[in-house]
Amino acid sequence: MPGPPTHPASGPRELPGTGRTAVVTGASSGIGAATATRLAAEGFDVVLxxxxxxxxTGLAASIGARALPLDVTDPDSVAAFAGALDRVDVLVNNAGGAFDANPVAEADLDSWARTYEVNVLGTVRLTKALLPALIASGAGDVLFVGSTAGLVSYEGGASYTAAKHGVHTLAETLRLELFDQPVRVVEIAPGMVRTEEFALNRVQDQDRAEAVYRGVREPLVAEDVADCIAWALTRPHHVNVDLLVVRPRAQAAQHKVHREG
Incomplete structure (x- = not known):
């Protein structure tokens, strides 16, 4: 009769990200900061x-990462950032944001331009700068932090939804263009995420910002999205998570949110 199953000897295991350098943009708060923290814990050499x-610098010191100044809207800043990197295996394009909630009839075109510059052009600018290093790594990852706003439109959100639709299309196009290269292209599209700054930056009023989440039981937090990002990046490299949509249970769809009380 066969004997009992054998198990490999227990001992320290190499973390999934060991030896890989991950760049995280927009890393000073919110999803970016949570992602940097999680990837550092997974063994990545993180550059913020x-x-x-x-x-x-405070976050970098606390998680053992490297901090570099980066303004994705400034070509010189992007060039200096890229030039300071010896290698890049992962790029998490997280920098972005929403800056108004106006209907189209009352559109602030300066806000539209800012939204597009940060979310789309800035993302293209940095991706273009780091793509040679990502290809040269032999197992690169470009991950876009998109939004359900890039999949479904809604009233009062045109500047942001237009930009995030641009990010979604960017990810799809880049994946087609890199089909024969050793680079995965991943998009994570969160729904309602409660962070310290996103809604406040959009409406410029603390009460209105808090009203976005009022009555919603357990909206997502930054760490939930970071968990999804880390999961996608630590799959075997032949596994490409094209698009992962993640919402709180209370948000069945963009317009269907359960609010208690």
Missing amino acids: GARRMDRL
């Missing part, structure tokens, strides 16, 4: 990029 170096 953002404009607010005071926040960035």
Whole structure:
């Protein structure tokens, strides 16, 4: 009769990201900061990029990462950032945001331009700069933090939904263009995520910002999205998570949110 099953000897295991360098943009707060923290815990050598170096250096020190100034809307800043990197295996394009909630009839075109510049052009600018290194790594990852706003439109959200639709199309196009290269292209599209700054930056009023989440039982938090990002990036490299949509249970769709009380 066969004997009992044998198991490999227990001992320390190499973390999934060991030896890989991951760049995270918009890393000074919210999803970016949570993602940087999680990837560092997974063994990645994390490089943080953002404009607010005071926040960035504190986070970098706490998680054992490297902080570099980065403004994705500034070509010189992007060039300096890319030039400071010896290698890149993972790029998490997280920098972005929404800056108004106006209907199209009252569109602030300066806000539209800012939204597109940060979310789309800035993402293209950095991706273009780092793509040679990602290909040269032999197992690169480009991950876009999109939004359900890039899949479904809604009233008062045109500037942001237009930009995030652009990010979604960017990810789809890049995946087609890199089909014969050793680079995965991943998009994570969160729904309602409660962070310290997103809604406030959009409506510029604390009460209105809090009203976005009022009565919603357990909206997503930044760490939930970071968990999804880390999961996608730590799959075997032949597995490409093209698009992962993640919402809180209370949000069945863009317009269908259960609010208690």
